Amino acid sequence: MDPKPTSERIEQLAQRVLIGDIILPEFQRPFVWKRSQILELVDSIFRNYPIGSMLVWESSQKLASKRSIADLEVAQRGANYPVNYLLDGQQRLSTICGVLYWEPGDAKSVWNVYFDLRTAKFHHADNNEDLPLHQIPLRRLADPADYFRRLAALDDQKLRDRADLLFNRFKDYHVPLVTLGDMSINDVAPVFERINSTGTRLTIYDLMRAATWSPEFDLGRTIEGIRTSLEKKKFHEFDNKTFLRALAAASGGDFSSASIDALRDLRRDHLIQAADATKKAAERAADFLATEIGAPRSESLPYANQFAFLCELFRTLPHPTGEQLTEIKRWFWLTTLSGYFSGWDSGQMATDTRAIRQFAEGKIKKLSVPAAIASANLWEVKPFRSNSAVSKMLGLMLAFNNPLDLVNGQRIDVGKSLSWSNDKEYHHFFPQAYLARRRIGASKANVVGNIILLTSKSNIDIRDSAPSEYLSEIIQQEGRDSLVRRMESNLVPESALDAALADDYGAFLKIRAQYVHTVAQTMAGTGYGPALPPEEIEDSDDDPTE
Known part of the structure; x- marks a missing residue:
């Protein structure tokens, strides 16, 4: 089906989220907007500025989805009811749902936003108590009767007019909505990857989580599982890309972005197998660093990429000999002293991957580090x-x-x-x-x-x-x-x-x-x-x- 563009009021979109008609697929990233971005969005709506289109995928496929948005529970729909998976617009739609339907709790919540009628500016409140009449919590907009009842005491016509404008803008503001249909998850993933209309750039981790997602495999949960297994060893604080490099190598590639990108083409059983091997190898790498190097935690490692390298090394060589262990220690100190990993490019990554496998097979005795070291000063x-x-x-x-x-x-x-x-x-x-x-x-x-x-x-x-x-x-x-x-x-x-x-x-x-x-x-x-x-x-x- 060709994309179907429509125009919908933001209040209606928020309602569709709350009743479970529009939901977030599990491969969506968490809410990452700052407080300032939330205020900028609601200010754009008030001033009738465009905030961009949103994209949903209408499907009867049952995908894992988030059960809440903006701290609000999402209703469960019937088993045979098609739903709309939100592909683009999560940060904006979460903000709209959050500020309009926030239920007072934590006073410091990012959703506790009010509009000052005197200054025509939006602010975050820091308490749950009733605000002065000229400061209107945006959650009041969801209940028109309550909204206007509370404003009845306003005797300043200019403020009353501004309050009417605020109400009408949020009630009447329309957003372009594009609906996709009759597409498989494999077709939807590349569409999701290419979206960047909100200004919040997707990382390679976000892109690959979308591109590889299936009911059987979730990259996000996979990496969190690896992190959980390393937490007791205190080697869980590496960034997502470090684990992606290790997974790409374990899947038959090397550590490069090209090999990470190639994960999308692998069978799900292959990915699951590689993820399990990466997890076990990461635990061995952490043990090596703690016992043989004296590194007590991930923060102490000079280069995060050293950990990715060691994961692949201990995947291919889970039980090194004493001679091999001595060589791995020498490699670690030499790569640190020379600053080798500060300029690790795709050519070096491919060369190092081959060297790891040759070393594991016993074809070479040394792990070459083609880098110069500084003088004593x-x-x-x-x-x-x-x-x-x-x-x-x-x-x-x-x-x-x-x-x-x-x-x-x-x-x-x-x-x-x-x-x-x-x-x-x-x-x-x-x-x-x-x-x-x-x-x-x-x-x-x-x-x-x-x-x-x-x-x-x-x-x-x-x-x-x-x-x-x-x-x-x-x-x-x-x-x-x-x-x-x-x-x-x-x-x-x-x-x-x-x-x-x-x-x-x-x-x-x-x-x-x-x-x-x-x-x-x-x-x-x-x-x-x-x-x-x-x-x-x-x-x-x-x-x-x-």
Whole structure:
């Protein structure tokens, strides 16, 4: 059937939603609009601006659908009653239903919207109490008798006229509605993919959830199932695309967007099989990272794509030998130190996928990483920040070394430190405030080579002291050997102690940077690629654009 365009009042569309005539298919994304977007939409309706068309698919096919919209329960229709699946317009129609039919509950609800007659502007309310007469909750519009009864006390004709205009606009506003019919889910999916009339762009995850959806397979639920299985291991916070890459590789492709897109052409039983294999492989990858690398959670991983790679590796090689495990660890540290995954393109993804399978089959002994690493002064110039791969590598190296608190000698809780939700466990060996007094700026002070792990209490105790002050006090109380052990557990060699006791920041930083770099090279394996200047090493943990 050809698309059937009609024009419908928004109030009628909202009613069709509430009686279950228009419903949201399960593959639709959740409501994602911000409060400002809600206000902009209702303001457009009041000003009679166009808000775009909506698209529904009339079908008797029984698809999984959402049982509520805008926190409102949707009525259940009869088994033989055809329904209209909303393909485009979810955010707008949810907003209209929400503001018109909101039932007072949480006063901070995004649906608690009122119109100020004096200013002709819409606002979110923050309480459920009766508002002044000139502030009209939009939910009143759903009951005309109640609406006008409450306005009877208004004695300002200008405000009464504006109240009439508000009522009439919401009662009479029409939206273009296009209805599709006689189409299979396979035909509807590409239509849904190409829609972007609301300005809220669909991600590749949204598109693939629609393109692969069937009563037997729901990509959204599949990925949530993988996340649930990883939650107890604390490796569930990766973004959807990371899991899509792993699923694409497990389905016979590689990690690229092209392979993700090819999921649409696979049989449902093939997708289900690949999803089950991905789930098991992800659990093994999480166990490897926790036990062999010392990474306690997903946030501590320098690059999310490392996890996708490891999923495919442990899918094809669920039980590596000791030699293979050593090589996988070397690969992890080398890809981190070189920043390999910051520029992971489709060619590299295809090459890496082949290498994984050859490695699993025993055809190759090494996982090649064709990337250069920086020179030692990388640690002297790279800023310390929570989304930096170099910073995360230092954190993991420190965790791997079982760091001790400099002041009291107690073991540092690396799980807490590597959550990256609180930086109080990290401390500048040369305090920033002290360096500021020495006219050394924040960009020079806040570098990775100046960072150790320290408990919050010790951090407060040291505050802005000169290293010569707080280190001398530790030596006096605990002895030099004790301090050296604590420093070495934080990857600060004894050779840096004299420079610190002399408050020589430049000398300290150079010694410490060289030491950390030597440790990192040892963990990554030496002799792999030429050295690059540190400014040419990209250390962001953001995914590449591919």
